[in-house]
Amino acid sequence: MSASSWRPPDGFVEVDSALAGISVYAPAPPPDDVAPPPDLRCERCGAPAAYAPGEHALVCSACASKSTIGATNVSVEEGKAEFRVATLDEMKRGWGASRTEVHCEGCGATVVVEARAQVTECSFCLSTHIVAQGASQEQLRPSSVLPFVVDEAGAREVISGWLREGKYQPVGLPRAIQSLHLQGVYLPWWVFGSTIRVQWHCEVKVTRGSGDNRQTYWEPRSGTERIGVSGDLEPAVNDLDERLVDQLYPFPLAQAVDFAPEYMAGFQTRGPTVNLPVAFARARHRWRDQAHAAAQSKLAGQSHRNFTSEITYEGERWQYVLLPVYIGRYRFKDDWFDVMVHGTDARVVGHKPLDARAFQKRAALLLAPGAALWTAGQILQEGFSRHTSLSTWGLIVSAGVGLYLYLDWQQAKKAGGPS
Amino acid sequence: MTALPSTGASWGVDHLARACAACQCRWLLPAPQATQCPWCGTTGTLSEASFRVPAPEHIRTNAASREAVARTLRRALARIPAALRPPDLDPRRLEDRLRAVFVCRWQVDSDVHGSWSCQAGFDYDVETHRERRVAGGWDVQKINRTHIDWEPRHGTLARHIDNVPAPALVEHRRIESVLGPLDGDDHRPYQPGDVAQGAVMLPNLSQAEAWNRAQDSLDEEITQLVQAACGAQHIQNVKIDARYDNQNWTLLLTPLWTTHYQDSRGAIRHIRVHGPSGAMRGELCADHKKLTLARWGTRLAAVALGAVGVWNPTGLIPPPLVVMIAAMILFLGPRLLPESAKLDNQTAG
Numbered sequence: 001m002s003a004s005s006w007r008p009p010d011g012f013v014e015v016d017s018a019l020a021g022i023s024v025y026a027p028a029p030p031p032d033d034v035a036p037p038p039d040l041r042c043e044r045c046g047a048p049a050a051y052a053p054g055e056h057a058l059v060c061s062a063c064a065s066k067s068t069i070g071a072t073n074v075s076v077e078e079g080k081a082e083f084r085v086a087t088l089d090e091m092k093r094g095w096g097a098s099r100t101e102v103h104c105e106g107c108g109a110t111v112v113v114e115a116r117a118q119v120t121e122c123s124f125c126l127s128t129h130i131v132a133q134g135a136s137q138e139q140l141r142p143s144s145v146l147p148f149v150v151d152e153a154g155a156r157e158v159i160s161g162w163l164r165e166g167k168y169q170p171v172g173l174p175r176a177i178q179s180l181h182l183q184g185v186y187l188p189w190w191v192f193g194s195t196i197r198v199q200w201h202c203e204v205k206v207t208r209g210s211g212d213n214r215q216t217y218w219e220p221r222s223g224t225e226r227i228g229v230s231g232d233l234e235p236a237v238n239d240l241d242e243r244l245v246d247q248l249y250p251f252p253l254a255q256a257v258d259f260a261p262e263y264m265a266g267f268q269t270r271g272p273t274v275n276l277p278v279a280f281a282r283a284r285h286r287w288r289d290q291a292h293a294a295a296q297s298k299l300a301g302q303s304h305r306n307f308t309s310e311i312t313y314e315g316e317r318w319q320y321v322l323l324p325v326y327i328g329r330y331r332f333k334d335d336w337f338d339v340m341v342h343g344t345d346a347r348v349v350g351h352k353p354l355d356a357r358a359f360q361k362r363a364a365l366l367l368a369p370g371a372a373l374w375t376a377g378q379i380l381q382e383g384f385s386r387h388t389s390l391s392t393w394g395l396i397v398s399a400g401v402g403l404y405l406y407l408d409w410q411q412a413k414k415a416g417g418p419s
Numbered sequence: 420m421t422a423l424p425s426t427g428a429s430w431g432v433d434h435l436a437r438a439c440a441a442c443q444c445r446w447l448l449p450a451p452q453a454t455q456c457p458w459c460g461t462t463g464t465l466s467e468a469s470f471r472v473p474a475p476e477h478i479r480t481n482a483a484s485r486e487a488v489a490r491t492l493r494r495a496l497a498r499i500p501a502a503l504r505p506p507d508l509d510p511r512r513l514e515d516r517l518r519a520v521f522v523c524r525w526q527v528d529s530d531v532h533g534s535w536s537c538q539a540g541f542d543y544d545v546e547t548h549r550e551r552r553v554a555g556g557w558d559v560q561k562i563n564r565t566h567i568d569w570e571p572r573h574g575t576l577a578r579h580i581d582n583v584p585a586p587a588l589v590e591h592r593r594i595e596s597v598l599g600p601l602d603g604d605d606h607r608p609y610q611p612g613d614v615a616q617g618a619v620m621l622p623n624l625s626q627a628e629a630w631n632r633a634q635d636s637l638d639e640e641i642t643q644l645v646q647a648a649c650g651a652q653h654i655q656n657v658k659i660d661a662r663y664d665n666q667n668w669t670l671l672l673t674p675l676w677t678t679h680y681q682d683s684r685g686a687i688r689h690i691r692v693h694g695p696s697g698a699m700r701g702e703l704c705a706d707h708k709k710l711t712l713a714r715w716g717t718r719l720a721a722v723a724l725g726a727v728g729v730w731n732p733t734g735l736i737p738p739p740l741v742v743m744i745a746a747m748i749l750f751l752g753p754r755l756l757p758e759s760a761k762l763d764n765q766t767a768g
Binding site: 006008009012017018019021022023024025026027082083084085086088284288292307308309310311312313314316 | 533534543544545546547548549550551552553557563566570571572573574575576577578644645647648649650
């Protein structure tokens with residue numbers, strides 16, 4: 001074939017060659033979909049459109065017409081990247097200076113803000129129809145996103161129901177829904193995966209023989225365990241209440257789709273504030289403790305000593321994903337309380353004030369029968385049965401009720417008590 | 420029809436073209452040496468031959484001088500006592516028979532036009548960790564591993580490639596496996612004076628016969644060029660669709676030294692020296708009859724010594740000591756007599 005009639009295969013572009021007389025064609029780089037912001041206006045009337053949770057579509061704020069978003073479901077595992085030294089070095093250099101462009105669909109203004117800044121509305125027209133156009137660094141671009149399924153009205157409704165729940169809630173708490181500030185936010189998470197190889201060594205106590213010939217030895221033992229970890233989530237922001245964030249798990253990562261800016265329309269997006277190596281070190285801390293425990297579990301029931309283990313990670317991979325969360329605050333009396341709603345299953349996690357007087361009333365009501373029994377026994381001074389007096393039964397009932405009340409109070413605090 | 424020349428005039432030397440009926444080699448020999456084949460050492464097997472081979476373009480540097488080779492041979496020969504050598508294994512004879520021989524290989528220059536495709540491999544470092552439980556804590560070690568990113572590449576090429584090697588001798592592979600490479604960068608332009616005193620082994624593979632190997636070499640060269648053009652550290656699955664034009668075939672000469680002797684069984688044993696590296700190949704063998712006699716003589720002497728020890732006529736030396744010495748001579752003595760001296764680890768120059 002002559003060089004003049006040769007044509008490069010589809011999708012290949014000419015790249016620099018280090019030698020004269022030899023041309024080199026490489027696969028075309030993926031389109032830079034960070035730079036050009038998509039047109040998020042309604043095709044029919046031109047009004048700003050926003051992502052409609054659960055519908056994979058943009059809905060016009062004026063005429064309510066819908067346009068489907070052409071994103072595909074992705075496996076979060078497939079998109080994971082290796083810990084390339086070059087990428088990590090680049091991150092260390094540029095992390096602190098990363099910026100995000102925020103584009104207002106209402107007035108068309110573009111605002112450049114720090115990637116970590118929480119921006120909920122346009123500085124110019126106060127519209128909430130803003131979209132992050134992308135970070136300045138390619139590696140900060142999320143590879144996939146889990147779209148909102150729950151809309152804001154639904155989130156408000158579940159919070160309202162949540163405020164009405166509870167035995168010890170103060171009177172008037174359900175009315176605090178009126179003070180609720182709620183914002184749908186795509187929060188960044190790092191997703192990690194790896195194969196963990198644990199090589200362990202120890203000495204196990206072995207007894208041989210019987211009777212006078214019974215002897216005990218310490219025999220060396222060793223083994224190797226392989227543990228696969230995938231889809232392990234580590235938050236990429238560190239300024240949220242960890243207790244609440246921990247209650248948001250799990251997220252249905254199987255429903256994640258390729259990152260598309262359309263999903264951000266009408267929602268706020270946060271950039272990572274926790275460095276990738278720092279987040280991975282946290283994940284490894286968890287893994288190694290689990291791996292060490294898994295190795296030790298192989299010796300369950302055996303006396304052993306000098307247990308040591310060496311953990312080697314293989315095929316470590318990471319991915320940067322955006323997960324949907326409604327973040328809100330409501331006011332009750334003079335205090336503000338945080339609340340979050342899971343963006344796909346509408347689970348509510350948050351803090352609630354507890355009314356000590358409500359607890360006291362309930363305690364008094366439930367303890368009354370026991371107290372009455374004890375009092376009756378003291379007055380009558382006669383045995384209820386041959387073995388147990390009436391007063392003793394009163395004490396037993398009171399103690400049982402007291403234990404129940406204690407556990408109930410602890411549960412109420414855990415479910416939403418103040419931080 | 421013009422008769423083919425039978426002298427080396429076209430090479431600038433007054434050598435004669437000869438063919439050996441014994442080893443099938445074709446030679447360009449100085450007139451005084453035109454009676455004995457420099458390769459197989461037989462006499463009376465050379466006949467007049469004709470040739471039409473262009474003068475060589477390059478000749479490799481000979482790092483082993485005649486004196487150095489002779490000196491190394493003498494040193495090796497000293498390991499075999501003179502009394503045990505076959506009559507023909509004489510340092511003077513070996514030196515007299517030492518001849519410079521030049522072995523040739525083709526060098527091909529060609530224009531290359533066409534297209535290629537490959538998988539180019541690019542190294543990248545990946546950070547990983549190893550953690551060891553030490554005294555209740557964890558000792559974390561950061562490790563960098565190099566992985567290869569394989570990417571497809573396509574392209575065209577329009578290059579001129581010089582001096583791609585191809586064999587010119589049927590025995591090429593055998594000679595290389597024994598002596599060392601017949602190709603190298605340590606060459607200079609050919610001058611007729613370089614081969615004035617030596618014999619040149621003429622090609623017995625034509626250009627057409629050597630083309631397949633030449634094309635393989637050209638493709639290897641193209642593969643290296645493509646890898647360099649891509650800036651890749653690795654390359655695999657290379658496919659080349661090229662046209663090779665304007666070919667120019669020339670010869671590269673590699674100098675060797677060769678000598679020989681007749682062993683005690685009448686066989687001719689060759690000793691060869693690779694000129695550029697000085698590496699020697701061959702074996703200096705003792706006369707097997709003399710060796711057998713010497714071994715039996717040693718054994719008889721040991722038995723006699725043992726008998727004298729037992730008899731102990733003087734009473735000065737304890738008999739067990741004498742018997743022990745006799746036993747050592749009996750068993751070790753014959754083994755200490757050298758059977759041969761291998762030259763494979765020797766380097767001349």
